Amino acid sequence: MSGPVVLVTQYGAEEIAIEPAQVLRYLGMGGRQPDQQTSRMIEDCIGEFQKAAAYKVCWLTAEITVQQDGVDFGVFYAPGQSIVRSLKDCRRAIVFAATTGLQAEQQMKRQWVVSKAKAVVLDAVGTAAAEALCDRFCSDRQAELVEQRLRPRFSPGYGDLPLQLQKELLNCLDSHRKIGLFLSEGLLMTPQKSVSAIMGIGGQGCDALRHDCQNCEKRDCLFRL
Numbered sequence: 001m002s003g004p005v006v007l008v009t010q011y012g013a014e015e016i017a018i019e020p021a022q023v024l025r026y027l028g029m030g031g032r033q034p035d036q037q038t039s040r041m042i043e044d045c046i047g048e049f050q051k052a053a054a055y056k057v058c059w060l061t062a063e064i065t066v067q068q069d070g071v072d073f074g075v076f077y078a079p080g081q082s083i084v085r086s087l088k089d090c091r092r093a094i095v096f097a098a099t100t101g102l103q104a105e106q107q108m109k110r111q112w113v114v115s116k117a118k119a120v121v122l123d124a125v126g127t128a129a130a131e132a133l134c135d136r137f138c139s140d141r142q143a144e145l146v147e148q149r150l151r152p153r154f155s156p157g158y159g160d161l162p163l164q165l166q167k168e169l170l171n172c173l174d175s176h177r178k179i180g181l182f183l184s185e186g187l188l189m190t191p192q193k194s195v196s197a198i199m200g201i202g203g204q205g206c207d208a209l210r211h212d213c214q215n216c217e218k219r220d221c222l223f224r225l
């Protein structure tokens with residue numbers, strides 16, 4: 001029996017907007033006004049990162065069964081109450097893995113030898129880029145849905161969803177072959193600036209563009225993670 005088809009979506013750097021405000025947030029300076037030197041370094045690092053980045057996402061849409069203690073995706077079983085809550089009333093879900101590419105990773109690593117300050121900024125740029133890639137991917141998938149909404153993206157390691165599930169998730173997506181993304185023995189993704197996640201498709205869902213509950217003002221949202 002064949003499983004769901006894995007698709008690959010690629011984006012050019014011009015399609016992924018890395019916002020300086022998000023980089024500042026990952027630098028732990030969110031809400032503060034950066035000095036001129038920091039602003040310039042952020043802009044430079046965004047430019048350098050974009051030249052090296054290769055944005056790719058592999059993904060599938062699975063028919064799911066939400067059970068009492070977990071969710072059956074057919075291709076794997078996700079245990080825990082957090083995922084049960086997140087996917088309540090959903091019959092389908094998107095499973096995806098997204099990466100900013102190996103070249104951007106190598107560029108970051110080389111920078112550690114040259115300038116640690118710049119390497120720290122590049123690292124934050126990489127995190128912002130991976131999130132921006134997910135945001136773009138999610139809004140593209142949302143645009144294809146008729147009368148249905150995506151739930152916020154939910155990654156292994158959130159709530160009580162085991163981090164180990166990343167292994168099955170990336171395996172079923174064949175992420176190594178499809179987009180060059182693999183998992184180390186210690187469950188670290190390479191390239192590091194990558195994300196793996198699940199998003200339910202339901203009658204109700206996330207209404208925010210960014211799907212980022214920690215920075216969302218909708219305090220009474222039913223789907224807040």
Ligand code: SF4
Binds near residue numbers: 206211217222
């Ligand atoms: S709290 Fe905001 S980001 Fe989170 S699910 Fe609700 S609308 Fe989406």
